[in-house]
Amino acid sequence: MRSYASFKGHPIHPALIPFPFAFLLGALLFDLLGLASDRRGLMLTGRHLSELGLLAGMVTAIPGVLDYLKTVPPASSGRARALRHGTANATALFLFAVGWLFRDATSPSALTIISELLGGAILVYGGWLGGTLVTRNLISVDHRYARAGKWQEVTLSGTAGASVVAARTEDLNEDQMKLLHIDGRRIVLARTKQGFAAFDDGCTHRGGSLAGGVCVGGVVQCLWHGSQFDTATGEVRCGPAKRNIHVYEVREQNGQVLVTLPRDG
Ligand code: FES
Structure with a gap:
């Protein structure tokens, strides 16, 4: 990344x-x-x-x-x-x-x-x-894939259980991602054909950054060892990861994309 x-x-x-x-x-x-x-x-x-x-x-x-x-x-x-x-x-x-x-x-x-x-x-x-x-860990490697666009990263603050404005609708095109730092959490906002999705940035295998991975067709792939996850449900599509990633509620409103933080902070 x-x-x-x-x-x-x-x-x-x-x-x-x-x-x-x-x-x-x-x-x-x-x-x-x-x-x-x-x-x-x-x-x-x-x-x-x-x-x-x-x-x-x-x-x-x-x-x-x-x-x-x-x-x-x-x-x-x-x-x-x-x-x-x-x-x-x-x-x-x-x-x-x-x-x-x-x-x-x-x-x-x-x-x-x-x-x-x-x-x-x-x-x-x-x-x-x-x-x-x-x-191997691709630290400082600014890789590209089809339609990836430019690297996007922002630091925000939010309240547990409340929604945070994470982006404007036009900030991301299909298959593009944005890394959000929200009060110590690293959340990836992704835009897919089905709409926006948000999920934890850490791969459940060995913690690779998913924002630094590849997002295509509603699937995000970690580049450290190749695990794939469904961006909408967080389910593992392909190992070596065995645990699903956490996903967040996302909605569009008046041209803005809002991510809802969990109540446990
Ligand atoms: S850390 Fe993601 S596949 Fe290994």
């Missing part, structure tokens, strides 16, 4: 990742080469690369945290993976910072090399998790 921290539709976090990756692993490489050849210039380069890598890592973390909070579906396997990804990268940055702090005046200390080796290994693990978040 589309990244929250993006510029003109392009996700920022994946675009920045190569910088800390290259600088920090480069610091390790130059430190090892410098020690092996006893060349101070290489070790000095390692020091500067370490400083650049730490700075780039902290800058890169900002859009990453925003995507974690705003884009990755809550209560999903992707959320757990994103937490491991962030923890691994924060640990790697910490280890490189320790290595930088304990450098000798002109060369890396033994503790520096150990910290950088450990940090480098953890950084690679964190990067592997990040790659999985993109390629």
Whole structure:
């Protein structure tokens, strides 16, 4: 699904990742080469690369945290993976910072090399998790399908048992969806041939975002493992999901689409 921290539709976090990756692993490489050849210039380069890598890592973390909070579906396997990804990268940055702090005046200390080796290994693990978040969980992938239209997302507030104006009728064409954030709930408003439908955004298999899926012919498909649900009834049309999704009452009134929230809040 589309990244929250993006510029003109392009996700920022994946675009920045190569910088800390290259600088920090480069610091390790130059430190090892410098020690092996006893060349101070290489070790000095390692020091500067370490400083650049730490700075780039902290800058890169900002859009990453925003995507974690705003884009990755809550209560999903992707959320757990994103937490491991962030923890691994924060640990790697910490280890490189320790290595930088304990450098000798002109060369890396033994503790520096150990910290950088450990940090480098953890950084690679964190990067592997990040790659999985993109390629399998489709975080920051703004995919398209026939008639999908542009990504639509809005934050609203509502009262339990009351109706919320979720959209104007003309906001959505057939087979298009809009993600609604209503007081902590993530609800998808979809327009099908039969009319409007609203359902929970979380796939009942492992929590994939249905707003980030595909809606065609009154069926919404989760792209994580392919589960399909009837948009009107919430019934599972195709697994691996076994439980139906929750659906909401929707009605059109004076050109507006209203979604009724359940009484339990
Ligand atoms: S999370 Fe597995 S099919 Fe949706």
